[in-house]
Amino acid sequence: MLPQPIRSSAKALPQALVLIVEDEHEIATILEAYLTRSGLRTAHAPDGLRALALHQSLKPDLVLLDIQLPELDGWQVLNEIRHKSHTPTIMLTALDQDVDKLMGLRLGADDYIVKPFNPAEVVARVQAVLRRTRTQASDTRQIFRVGDFQLDIESHEACVFIANQPTTLDLTLTEFKLLECLMRTPNRAFSRVELLEACLPEGDSLERTVDSHISKLRKKIEQLGIVGVPASVRGIGYRFGNRS
Known part of the structure; x- marks a missing residue:
């Protein structure tokens, strides 16, 4: 009788929770609708302080994080998240500049999407990051x-x-x-x-x-x-x- 390691499938994404950090209500609503339609749960934070509070209480599977936010900007939020966890994070910004992309990568962002964007593409990128990070987690979990x-x-x-x-x-x-x-x-x-x-x-x-x-x-x-x-x-x- 030998121990059998069990590994979960990385293909299925059962009800992953995505925290949308976006101060523009219309954009947040559209993202919520597309993500929900794809079988994902969502929560919304309109500013940086609320984002950190929800990240602590909800433990989301992924964060969609705008850069230009009230209270705390996206860089500050990402920096705080990385001090406490490895939650996958995708940055959302209207600034298509290499310096911003490099800043996000240096702070530990998993992906970077420039506004305006196609909501269907955002969903696809979210699913890709979730699959990748869950595969990595399942490889180390025993x-x-x-x-x-x-x-x-x-x-x-x-x-x-x-x-x-x-x-x-x-x-x-x-x-x-x-x-x-x-x-x-x-x-x-x-x-x-x-x-x-x-x-x-x-x-x-x-x-x-x-x-x-x-x-x-x-x-x-x-x-x-x-x-x-x-x-x-x-x-x-x-x-x-x-x-x-």
Whole structure:
């Protein structure tokens, strides 16, 4: 039984949220209509301060960002976004000058569209950036599945599928590390020293600490009706344990 990495498809864009930062109401309305028609969700910010507030609260999948804005201009907004996240951002501007394009690229913009533009082209560029960035994200994201157990390494989420329905395991960081270590090579027996070094490198150096964490992990799994995970290996330590 080997862990099966799961990778999501980059072709589908299920209800991605696009934050439109545009102070001209007519332009924002047209963009909202075209993006919505293409199956994307939208939110609108009429100025730079509102844009940062919505970016923080909504966590959009992409930002369409005008440069000439009230309160904070597009460069300031992009700079703040890049300090906090890697949210894909497409700049919108009426200024077709190389210096502006270079400024956007230097600050981390993903694309650059000059006004006036065809709204259908904007949608196509949005979809292209989303596909590219989601492909990059899926390449680095690791989700392991062993039997009914699944771990999302990036989000540190563990769940067990019972009757094909996921049930979340509420694990401590150490418990998650132990489960991850055992699931990566589920048929291998790990000694307590190996688990101690892999999962508690800066913690208690006593081997019995591993027993304590394994016991707590096992109890949480047993509450879901699953017995023998992790499994004890006499004279050695522990392995993940197989489920029939």
